Amino acid sequence: MKFQKGARLKEDLYSNTGILLLRKGTFLTAKLASILNKYEVVPDPSLKGRRIATEVTGIFHDVLYENIYRSMEELQQTIRVKAELCDAEIQDMEKNFHRLYKEVLATHTSFLELMEHFSSDEYLFKHCIHVGLIAASIGKMLKLPHEKQNLLAQMGLFHDIGKFTIDPRILNKPGKLTNEEFAVIKTHPAAGYRLLENTSLDPMILKGALMHHERLDGSGYPEGRKNIPFLVRILSVADTFDAICSNRAYRRRQPVFYAIDELMADAKAGRLDSEVVLPFANFLMENYRNQPITMRNGARGKIVHIHPLYPNQPILKIEGYPLLNLKEQKLTLFQIANMQ
Numbered sequence: 001m002k003f004q005k006g007a008r009l010k011e012d013l014y015s016n017t018g019i020l021l022l023r024k025g026t027f028l029t030a031k032l033a034s035i036l037n038k039y040e041v042v043p044d045p046s047l048k049g050r051r052i053a054t055e056v057t058g059i060f061h062d063v064l065y066e067n068i069y070r071s072m073e074e075l076q077q078t079i080r081v082k083a084e085l086c087d088a089e090i091q092d093m094e095k096n097f098h099r100l101y102k103e104v105l106a107t108h109t110s111f112l113e114l115m116e117h118f119s120s121d122e123y124l125f126k127h128c129i130h131v132g133l134i135a136a137s138i139g140k141m142l143k144l145p146h147e148k149q150n151l152l153a154q155m156g157l158f159h160d161i162g163k164f165t166i167d168p169r170i171l172n173k174p175g176k177l178t179n180e181e182f183a184v185i186k187t188h189p190a191a192g193y194r195l196l197e198n199t200s201l202d203p204m205i206l207k208g209a210l211m212h213h214e215r216l217d218g219s220g221y222p223e224g225r226k227n228i229p230f231l232v233r234i235l236s237v238a239d240t241f242d243a244i245c246s247n248r249a250y251r252r253r254q255p256v257f258y259a260i261d262e263l264m265a266d267a268k269a270g271r272l273d274s275e276v277v278l279p280f281a282n283f284l285m286e287n288y289r290n291q292p293i294t295m296r297n298g299a300r301g302k303i304v305h306i307h308p309l310y311p312n313q314p315i316l317k318i319e320g321y322p323l324l325n326l327k328e329q330k331l332t333l334f335q336i337a338n339m340q
């Protein structure tokens with residue numbers, strides 16, 4: 001069947017894992033109609049009045065992402081007009097995000113794949129969604145209880161909500177910010193806290209919005225505090241990682257190996273928590289173990305050993321050379337590998 005832009009959905013649309021993707025009556029934007037038309041959507045034989053999207057990689061994420069994107073747009077609009085929020089307004093966004101998050105868990109999709117998958121020009125929306133998924137994934141790596149993983153997902157989703165109050169000309173400025181402009185950017189943690197203050201969200205979500213730019217050595221903002229809750233430390237790592245690996249108005253995205261170097265340097269300097277950075281960096285490096293990697297000199301090699309304390313300095317087997325221990329050579333993988 002063909003989905004028409006401007007029409008309304010006639011039945012609820014579910015994923016084959018049982019998650020509600022779109023409600024009956026949903027207005028089909030051009031984007032949504034085109035996503036749906038790319039995939040096969042069939043009636044669910046077991047339940048009347050339902051349609052089920054057949055298992056085709058991507059559709060669930062596309063639809064769910066589009067849903068949450070739209071609720072974020074509405075939320076941004078509300079904040080710009082009213083400068084305040086109430087529960088009803090955040091619930092829609094939270095519900096939509098929860099579906100995406102559950103679907104990602106159900107299909108075991110890694111956030112790295114998702115970061116490649118979503119394409120949108122709006123950095124901030126995408127960033128909030130990514131940080132939620134990454135923070136929750138770190139929670140999972142650290143074997144935190146499910147409620148904490150869920151909380152981390154929400155903390156990520158709302159962490160930069162204060163940026164909705166900032167003039168887009170400053171927020172999306174392609175060049176370097178002046179001191180005055182940077183001072184405006186630095187108001188977003190407190191602005192985010194104030195926006196969420198009168199909602200029923202978990203207090204930790206408010207702390208996430210307020211403290212995600214604080215650093216353990218006191219070098220962060222807005223207060224320069226050193227005492228940072230553990231879940232917020234996780235949030236800061238997820239936030240830093242996604243900011244480095246995303247395209248921004250003022251610079252192109254950086255490779256994952258560069259981001260790992262940055263996180264390791266921040267952990268070593270005592271800014272970010274190494275209890276969070278090390279497991280995360282190890283997880284990221286594990287994705288590349290035994291994968292072909294091209295060196296900057298054109299030689300091909302692969303990672304054969306990752307030291308848990310120095311994950312960005314693995315031992316490599318490079319064709320035609322003896323084993324190369326990057327830790328001994330005082331080099332990192334980013335410095336010698338040719339990364340996208």
Ligand SMILES: [Fe+2]
Pocket residue numbers: 159160188212213
């Ligand atoms: Fe932020």
Ligand SMILES: [Fe+2]
Pocket residue numbers: 127131159160239243
């Ligand atoms: Fe952020």
